[in-house]
Amino acid sequence: MDSPLAAHSVTLHVNGREHKLQLEARVSLLDALREHIGLTGTKKGCNQGACGACTVLVNGERINSCFALAVQYDGMKITTIEGLADANGLHPLQQAFVKHDGFQCGYCTPGQICSAAAMIEEFRGGAPSAVTELEAKDIEFSDLEIQERMSGNLCRCGAYVGINEAIRDAFEVLSR
């Protein structure tokens, strides 16, 4: 019998492709993506949940992949920055980040964009944020809402002005 500490068979569906991996239980989803699958778009900033650089989507919801054990996400649908563009070209958020200088060094950018993609879906689904009037019927996509909803993604270069503009612009494009 295998040692209970031996590697686990883990299947991850990343950006529409199936990856069958053998992983120790302690391997994070972040390391599985970067080191085992070779998708290095997702970044490791702090490895402790404090920066958001490692944000990916699991079944469409944003999470910090540094805190996710890959084995825990066996069988699930993962989307990374590499999976946002399609045959028509870059995702509207990617285009808007280019247009509005939503970055300087670019290290936080994949996390910002994945986070924003899920954030827009949350917003459209009517999910409140800490600055939302809970009784309100319609929430306005204001700068305050964008900032609060994106507060889990830090930018060490301080490109927040461009990030905000890019997200607002992409939201309008996506709402057309």
Place this chain on the structure above:
Amino acid sequence: MNNFVYIRAENSQRALNALWETNNAKFLGGGTNLVDLMRERIEQPDAVIDITRLPMNQITELPDGGLRVGALVRNSHLAAHPLIRDRYRVLSQAILMGASAQLRNMATTGGNLMQRTRCYYFYDSAARCNKRTPGSGCDAIDGFNRIHAILGASSQCVATHPSDMCVAMAALDAVVRVTGKNGERSIPITEFHRLPSDTPSQDTNLNPDELITAVDLPNFPDARKSLYRKVRDRASYAFALVSVAAVLDVKGGRIQNARLALGGVAHRPWRATAAEQFLLHRPAEEKTFREAAELELQAAKPLAHNGFKVELAKRTIVDVLMELAGKAEVQ
């Protein structure tokens, strides 16, 4: 991180069996606290029992008008749930003011209850900490203790409980439901977390053989008139220095019912019962609120760097009650 045995449980009985049969095992919820602490080698379980596929992720109505929140309901889902927003707005607000959207998508109700302190000395394995290593001493008491407790601390430990969700639940008199070797039992949330006394390594009264299955929110119509306020070093994505969860019912200018709980000030969510009793039947005005706050904070014992929390807590209490009283005027 040390390696460990990973066990995925399909139902709660399997999860409990795995816990009882395995030495030094830990349940895994969202992992946002446990994985962090394992990486820092503060927690070193031999086995991790993944409970995230257990069917305990529902919010259901109870016959008495309350709600049952499954232990695996994610923080983001709990905060956004229409019944929670409507009936227990203080709870939605508290959760939404905690952590980040990504973390709230991962964090579970059970995990949030069980999260450990953010005391820097607890996290720093080079420091002495009675919570991490019983009997080693406490470097916070004479150290940099700006974020530490002003109420209910002991000579062994001055750590605070970091949760926002639990503070709102304390004001709502939530009940934690658990299952263990002796079957099921219910623990009022105000008795779930402990004061440090001389056993600071024990955060809660959950027994090592028990699984949290749900949190019950009692039927409490006044909770529609509730509010959470959190004061912190930055506008978002930071732990509370002080927070206040309050419920206030006012009729004819007099206080009919008041519930008050404080976060960031003690080893557990601090239910302000002295202030609550004082408020009852008194006029709903600033003077009353200030006197109630003074009374509650009389017992405060600030350390070298956290004296500001005493006045901050008082002002936050007054501010929150003023806002709730103002709303009552309008209605």
